[in-house]
Amino acid sequence: MKDASISLADVLFALVSTLDLVGDDDGHGKRVAQMSYQVGKAFGLSDTDLDELFVAALLHDLGVSTNYVHAHLIKSMEWQGVHEHCHIGAQLAERSSVLKYLSPYILHHHDRWPLLQSLVKKGELTEKQALFANIILLVDRVDAFAWQEISSKNYRHYHMARDFSLQQIEARWQAFFREDIYKAFLRACRADIFWMMNDKQEVIEFVQERLQNVDRLITMAELQEMAVIFANAVDAKSPFTYQHSIGVASLSAYLGKQLGLSESKQQRIYLAGLLHDLGKLDMEDDVLEKQSPLDHEERQKMNRHSFVSLMILRRIKGMEDIALWASQHHEKLNGIGYPARETDLPLESRILAVADIVQALAQDRPYRKGLSVEKILSIVDDMTAEGELDMQVVACLHANHQKAYQVALAEA
Ligand SMILES: [Fe+2]
Ligand SMILES: [Fe+2]
Ligand SMILES: [Fe+2]
Ligand SMILES: [Fe+2]
Structure with missing residues (x-):
């Protein structure tokens, strides 16, 4: 197959924008990526790891294409069937040579820390995969609570929901998250910008800028594999x-x-x-x-x-x-x-x-x-x-x- 001169950053941005169409909050994947990046930074991750975490967080909900599943995602900490979209998403990622490495993060992004830890002990996950999956879950729930508050209070700006979201996480963190991840989150979210960067236009700009770090040209074969993922998301x-x-x-x-x-x-x-x-x-x-x-x-x-x-x-x-x-x-x-x-x-x-x-x-x-x-x-x-x-x-x-x-x- 002849090579295409297509930028990976452009395709990833189109993919997350497509996924973010599902439901009415338009931007969940981008916000989770932005906040994961900030928490990862406060945690002390290297630049390469930050890039990897960022892309994983961007596409963590690759398996969600119905509003029905999406509605659950923004209302509860956990619910029956929570893992279904993780399995679908992980399988989709497996079908693309470019996105394959994201599959474990996607598969485990709703697992609590004790479970992740036991999977590491059994050799089923690496330490890094468990860590990233837990960071993604934390900010994913931060976003779910924040969005709930924003919709019920009709707030114009994301940071207005900060106190509510923080309280909800504080009340539950021990059962779900590794302590040093939670602490890194507390350090990161002290800055107003952590929240303010989640507004619609701001988060788009943030994501587009960060994606430049992982950009490269992809081949026609790679492009086609990724397009199949788009198609599957729509057809599902x-x-x-x-x-x-x-x-x-x-x-x-x-x-x-x-x-x-x-x-x-x-x-x-x-x-x-x-x-x-x-x-x-x-x-x-x-x-x-x-x-x-x-x-x-x-x-x-x-x-x-x-x-x-x-x-x-x-x-x-x-x-x-x-x-x-x-x-x-x-x-x-x-x-x-x-x-x-x-x-x-x-x-x-x-x-x-x-x-x-x-x-x-x-x-x-x-x-x-x-x-x-x-x-x-x-x-x-x-x-x-x-x-x-x-x-x-x-x-x-x-x-x-x-x-x-x-x-x-x-x-x-
Ligand atoms: Fe999810
Ligand atoms: Fe999510
Ligand atoms: Fe059509
Ligand atoms: Fe059609």
């Missing part, structure tokens, strides 16, 4: 969209190949397919899972997702074409699509639009079973007759419909 949001993004990616690349796209274009359209729906993480679970057609308000919410995909992906330099195609998957050639009502669409966007419809129709949905290939072709033909879809792409779909149907539904 609802059992009905299971493997939708992977199916759209495969079908787009398949149709692209039949239509004569170069190998590099096929790879790029595959990435666009993996990433096209990431804005869906911004939506409430119940809109995505609704058993009946969406009402006007729900439709408005839904119609924002491809715009959100664009806003996140456009920040990754070198992926502007992919961001554009991904964001145009609901545009229509006759101008009735969204978010831009664009009619001058590149071939890649036209392919993606067809692949998205075919894959969605082929899958079971809350209100209907997956449709047969014949039924799908007739729906696609009607849309083409209305001037919505590209005739050449649809002709290619007809010519290869059995194979296309299999590709759309094949599991990764």
Whole structure:
């Protein structure tokens, strides 16, 4: 695979921004990374360790993509099923050679210190992994309590919640945290900046600056592995969209190949397919899972997702074409699509639009079973007759419909 000139820092920032879309507090991963960094610094970690802790903290909730799990995360210290998202996240990290090393931190970020200690004794965790996991848990709970207070009091600034969050942690720390970590936290959080840096814009700037320390160019293969993680996070949001993004990616690349796209274009359209729906993480679970057609308000919410995909992906330099195609998957050639009502669409966007419809129709949905290939072709033909879809792409779909149907539904 040819190397891509894509910056790891850009991709990590896009990944955390995507994860932070889940729930209504937009910024949890970034805040936990900022505070972990401050606690690690007060603890006396080396610069290299601080960088590692920072990235681990940024992605600690890689396994959370539903608001349902997220709601628990911000309300209690521990709850039944707390470890499920840790397992999912750790497995996702394992799938990427770049993020693999984060897997133990993600897996153990809700374990209490005595458990971590016993795992170290058994040789299942290193001292460093246990330490980082416990720092992440501490500031993760600080953020959960603070956020609870901010929402209930309608505070405009994060540091207003400091006293409440501190009291909650003080009352519970002994059962959960190693003493010297707790003390390092107390030293770090004496500074107002520890709290003030968590406001929305400030924490974005902090994270972007710190990510420069771990930046390097990544290869196309590494990029693709990371894009699969994005796709999994989106597809895991609802059992009905299971493997939708992977199916759209495969079908787009398949149709692209039949239509004569170069190998590099096929790879790029595959990435666009993996990433096209990431804005869906911004939506409430119940809109995505609704058993009946969406009402006007729900439709408005839904119609924002491809715009959100664009806003996140456009920040990754070198992926502007992919961001554009991904964001145009609901545009229509006759101008009735969204978010831009664009009619001058590149071939890649036209392919993606067809692949998205075919894959969605082929899958079971809350209100209907997956449709047969014949039924799908007739729906696609009607849309083409209305001037919505590209005739050449649809002709290619007809010519290869059995194979296309299999590709759309094949599991990764
Ligand atoms: Fe978590
Ligand atoms: Fe968390
Ligand atoms: Fe979509
Ligand atoms: Fe889609």
